[in-house]
Amino acid sequence: MSALREFGSGVAVLGRGLRLWGTSPRLMLLGAVPALIVGAVFVALLVLVNGHADDLAVLATPFADRWPEWGRVLVRAGVGVAVALLAVLLAVVTFTAVTLLVGDPFYERIWRHVEQREGDAPADVDQGFWRGVLRSVGDSVRLLLATAAVGICLFVGGFVPVVGQTLVPVLGALTGGWFLAVELTGFALDARGRSLRQRRAALAANRWRTLGFGTATWLSFFVPLGAVVVMPAAVAGATLLARDAADAQDALARDAQVRQGGEEALPPPSSRRRPNEDRQGRGHRHQP
Numbered sequence: 285m286s287a288l289r290e291f292g293s294g295v296a297v298l299g300r301g302l303r304l305w306g307t308s309p310r311l312m313l314l315g316a317v318p319a320l321i322v323g324a325v326f327v328a329l330l331v332l333v334n335g336h337a338d339d340l341a342v343l344a345t346p347f348a349d350r351w352p353e354w355g356r357v358l359v360r361a362g363v364g365v366a367v368a369l370l371a372v373l374l375a376v377v378t379f380t381a382v383t384l385l386v387g388d389p390f391y392e393r394i395w396r397h398v399e400q401r402e403g404d405a406p407a408d409v410d411q412g413f414w415r416g417v418l419r420s421v422g423d424s425v426r427l428l429l430a431t432a433a434v435g436i437c438l439f440v441g442g443f444v445p446v447v448g449q450t451l452v453p454v455l456g457a458l459t460g461g462w463f464l465a466v467e468l469t470g471f472a473l474d475a476r477g478r479s480l481r482q483r484r485a486a487l488a489a490n491r492w493r494t495l496g497f498g499t500a501t502w503l504s505f506f507v508p509l510g511a512v513v514v515m516p517a518a519v520a521g522a523t524l525l526a527r528d529a530a531d532a533q534d535a536l537a538r539d540a541q542v543r544q545g546g547e548e549a550l551p552p553p554s555s556r557r558r559p560n561e562d563r564q565g566r567g568h569r570h571q572p
Contacts, residue, residue, distance in 0.1 A: 287492045288492075290490065290492035290493045290496065291492045291493070291495060291496035291499075292496060293493050293496060294492065294493040294494060294495060294496020294497035294498070294499075294500070294525070295496045295497065295499075295500040296496075297493070297496075297497045297521045297524055297525050298497055298500045298501055298504075298514070298517065298518065298521045299521075300520070300521060300524055301516075301517035301518060301519070301520035301521030301522075301524070302514070302517040302521075304394070304397075304398075304516070304517060304520050305513075305517065308397065311393060311394060311397060311516075312394070312516045312517070314390045314393070314516075315387060315390045315391055315393075315394050315515060315516025315519065316512045316513065316515065316516055317387070317390070318383050318386045318387025318390060318391075318515075319383050319387070319511050319512045319515035319516070320512045321386070322379060322382050322383045322386055323379065323383075323511045323512060326375050326378075326379045329375065330371060330372065330375050341360040341361075341363040341364040341367060342360060362452075365452065365453065366452060369452065369453060369456045370436070372456075372460075373456055373459065373460050374432060376460055376464065376502060376505055377460065377463045377464065377467065379505075379511065380464055380467050380468065380515075381467055383515060384467070384468075384470070384519075390516075391471065391516070391519045392471065394516055394519045394520055394523075395471035395472060395519060395520075395523050397520075398520050398523040398524065399472070399475075399523060399527075402523075402524070402527065406472075406475040406476050457499055457502055457503065458495055458499055460498070460499075460502040461495055461497075461498030461499030461500070461501065461502040462494065462495060462498050463498070464498045464501050464502055464518075465487060465494045465495075465497055465498035465501075465522065465525065466480075466483060466484055466487060468498075468501070468518050468519060468521075468522035469483060469487065469522045469523075469525060469526040469529070470483070471519065471522070471523065471526075472522065472523045472526035472527060472530070473486065473526045473529070473530060476526075476530050478530070482533075485533070486526075486529040486530055486532070486533040487525075487526075487529050489529065489532055489533060489536070490528075490529065490532065493525070494525065494529075497521060497522070497525050501514060501518045501521075
């Protein structure tokens with residue numbers, strides 16, 4: 285399948301998550317509340333930073349003071365875009381992590397609802413509330429550091445004329461979409477025993493589908509109240525994305541073991557249960 289078609293299939297996964305607004309509106313409304321509260325705080329911070337983007341661009345480019353006006357304006361416009369992009373990139377990923385943490389009981393219900401509806405959900409492996417919280421926070425911090433590192437590279441790219449105004453925003457959207465997908469699939473892949481590294485590997489196996497889902501989610505956050513509406517749907521869509529990624533990763537691991545004819549350990553398998561089993565709970569998440 286072509287990269288463009290895979291990208292489109294990833295966008296469609298978010299659409300499948302949005303359908304829950306029609307089938308389970310009460311559940312989705314619960315998921316919208318944390319996004320509304322956290323989003324209001326982050327929007328205020330973004331407005332503050334973007335309001336000073338031009339001033340920051342001037343401070344960052346003193347070398348352009350003696351340039352011709354067209355060159356000075358072009359470079360500083362690029363830097364201003366880069367400052368705003370860096371702020372948005374960090375804010376969106378941080379917003380997602382904070383919202384998932386604040387609204388954990390609500391988003392866990394959405395995740396579990398999708399798992400039970402699709403069937404073959406992971407078994408309950410209780411690792412304790414605080415241990416789970418620490419692990420989630422640790423994963424979020426590592427993702428944020430990685431986002432910051434990429435964001436700084438994009439910020440530097442903003443100094444390049446033309447590239448800073450065209451290519452850098454596109455790369456920023458794709459980068460933000462990737463990190464959003466990794467963050468949002470935490471519920472489903474953590475429950476299947478995947479570490480953060482294994483989570484990234486599973487999603488990378490079909491990178492364009494992951495980017496389609498993540499980028500569509502990223503862009504929807506810029507629509508007024510988009511984050512509030514899309515956040516619970518993104519959790520649902522990420523569950524579907526993670527289920528497919530985990531199954532594909534397990535199948536590849538089994539095939540590799542068969543070809544090698546050895547007894548090497550497989551990646552943590554997707555522990556399954558029958559859909560009619562009434563065992564609830566995410567591995568390390570607090571129970572609502």
